[in-house]
Amino acid sequence: MIIQENVSLKPYNTFGIEVRARYFKEINNLAELKSALELKGYPEIFVLSGGSNLLLTADLDRLVLYLNLKGKEIVHEDDSEIVLRIMAGENWHDLVLWTLERNYGGLESLALIPGNTGTAPIQNIGAYGVEIKDVLVRCHAMHVPSREIHTFSNEACNFGYRDSFFKREGKGLYIITAVDLRLSKKEHKTNVNYAPLKAELAERGISEPGIKDIANAVIAIRSRKLPDPKELGNSGSFFKNPVIEDSKYKELIIKFPDLPSYEMAEGQYKIPAAWLIDQCDFKGKRFGDAGVHKNQALVLVNHGNASGKEILDLARKIQAEVASIFGIELMPEVNIIG
Numbered sequence: 358m359i360i361q362e363n364v365s366l367k368p369y370n371t372f373g374i375e376v377r378a379r380y381f382k383e384i385n386n387l388a389e390l391k392s393a394l395e396l397k398g399y400p401e402i403f404v405l406s407g408g409s410n411l412l413l414t415a416d417l418d419r420l421v422l423y424l425n426l427k428g429k430e431i432v433h434e435d436d437s438e439i440v441l442r443i444m445a446g447e448n449w450h451d452l453v454l455w456t457l458e459r460n461y462g463g464l465e466s467l468a469l470i471p472g473n474t475g476t477a478p479i480q481n482i483g484a485y486g487v488e489i490k491d492v493l494v495r496c497h498a499m500h501v502p503s504r505e506i507h508t509f510s511n512e513a514c515n516f517g518y519r520d521s522f523f524k525r526e527g528k529g530l531y532i533i534t535a536v537d538l539r540l541s542k543k544e545h546k547t548n549v550n551y552a553p554l555k556a557e558l559a560e561r562g563i564s565e566p567g568i569k570d571i572a573n574a575v576i577a578i579r580s581r582k583l584p585d586p587k588e589l590g591n592s593g594s595f596f597k598n599p600v601i602e603d604s605k606y607k608e609l610i611i612k613f614p615d616l617p618s619y620e621m622a623e624g625q626y627k628i629p630a631a632w633l634i635d636q637c638d639f640k641g642k643r644f645g646d647a648g649v650h651k652n653q654a655l656v657l658v659n660h661g662n663a664s665g666k667e668i669l670d671l672a673r674k675i676q677a678e679v680a681s682i683f684g685i686e687l688m689p690e691v692n693i694i695g
Contacts, residue, residue: 414695445475462545
């Protein structure tokens, strides 16, 4: 097995941060993954996939495994639904488009989310009221110590808001190799309750949207708000939308009558992190080559040669200001590695 040394990871992370891996190996099948995990004499292993949900802040003195597992297969199909097994290295947005071409419903609201399929369950990616947990049947993952494939049911994945078992207890112990997704073939159940999506569909004169209509609307909204990582380095939404208790909400709504919110179960409210950041006057600001996107305050960007540390310093500056003004702690959605 050939292991490369001193490899630039700039092409492998959507922030476009220039850091280097001491050792690097592209993984194209399960046998290669098993063999790589059995190697002796190398430092700690770091698994890299789409590179879309992380910030690299320093060179990695590790063995970086780039997960490039490809393939799709039908696990089950009947007149009303289909269950697909998707390998971890498949690009997520390309998968969404592929399902839409075949009139499979369930992923339309998750269009244009960057990254690969294998990382989607880790974050429980979501948008416009839909999360991957809503369609995921099971995850297949290699157990790092034993190199055996374990299967996790939806329940065993223990999904939360931008969270899962693989981000907590299973972190470093399992490498997701494939996911099984249940999609509809007819009578699609769609979610168009979010105001921006409703407005976009209305603008297009669509009152009874199909799955392609929803996907096209989502793509249009995201394209206006979010920069293309190929043109401007970013990792999508940098922070989670904070969830606050009813008592905190009542306190804030008196001070900030325009505070937007989404009421949740058990007397909690989700507050748009982008609005909080915007109120702190960070939107469009630039600190060297690290900045906040001009159209979406939730997105931190690399204007060219920002280091991971400079992006992280900006994130901390934003967290401190939001905490000072609103008493709310913003938590990163991206994984910070260094």
